[in-house]
Amino acid sequence: MATNRLDISAGFPLEKPQVFVPWGIPEKKLSELLGRFGLKKITAGYYVISCVSLGGMHHELGFHFSKARGLLNELEFFHKNHTKDDSFYFNEFQTHFESYFGTPAGQGHLTAGFPSYTWDLKGTRITHYMWDHFGLEEWLRIVKTG
Numbered sequence: 001m002a003t004n005r006l007d008i009s010a011g012f013p014l015e016k017p018q019v020f021v022p023w024g025i026p027e028k029k030l031s032e033l034l035g036r037f038g039l040k041k042i043t044a045g046y047y048v049i050s051c052v053s054l055g056g057m058h059h060e061l062g063f064h065f066s067k068a069r070g071l072l073n074e075l076e077f078f079h080k081n082h083t084k085d086d087s088f089y090f091n092e093f094q095t096h097f098e099s100y101f102g103t104p105a106g107q108g109h110l111t112a113g114f115p116s117y118t119w120d121l122k123g124t125r126i127t128h129y130m131w132d133h134f135g136l137e138e139w140l141r142i143v144k145t146g
Helices: 027-037 085-102
Strands: 009-012 020-021 041-043 046-053 058-064 071-080 117-121 124-132 136-144
Touching: 009 046, 020 027, 027 046, 058 085, 085 117, 085 124, 085 136
Parallel strands: none
Antiparallel strands: 009 020, 041 046, 046 058, 058 071, 071 136, 117 124, 124 136
16 A cells, blocks of 8 residues: 655644644644644643644544643544444545555454554554443543653
């Protein structure tokens, strides 16, 4: 599969809005950067925006801030309204992530027929899997590791 090999060691680029979100920014700076584009504060240390990234993929993006330092250290990808079955959304995310980050470094156990995937990239780790949390829930996160 062709890949763009997106380097996300410094942050993550959004296509719509067209903004680069750097790792390690405080909550106030994220609000300044994305507030006019519909960024919503869910709770202290957690914000969400509807956006497009990774070659036209529409999704919700959650921004998690470390409790200790209050800086951005994790991104959470999800779909707001499920109108199709879980496998459609899981496969859509997986296809886009493989296109931009290459073949996952690891593939793990199955949950309800879904495998788990990990990518270890320069300064980040991506995990993608399903888990049973009061029903099946997709988990797709990018965490700043270095």
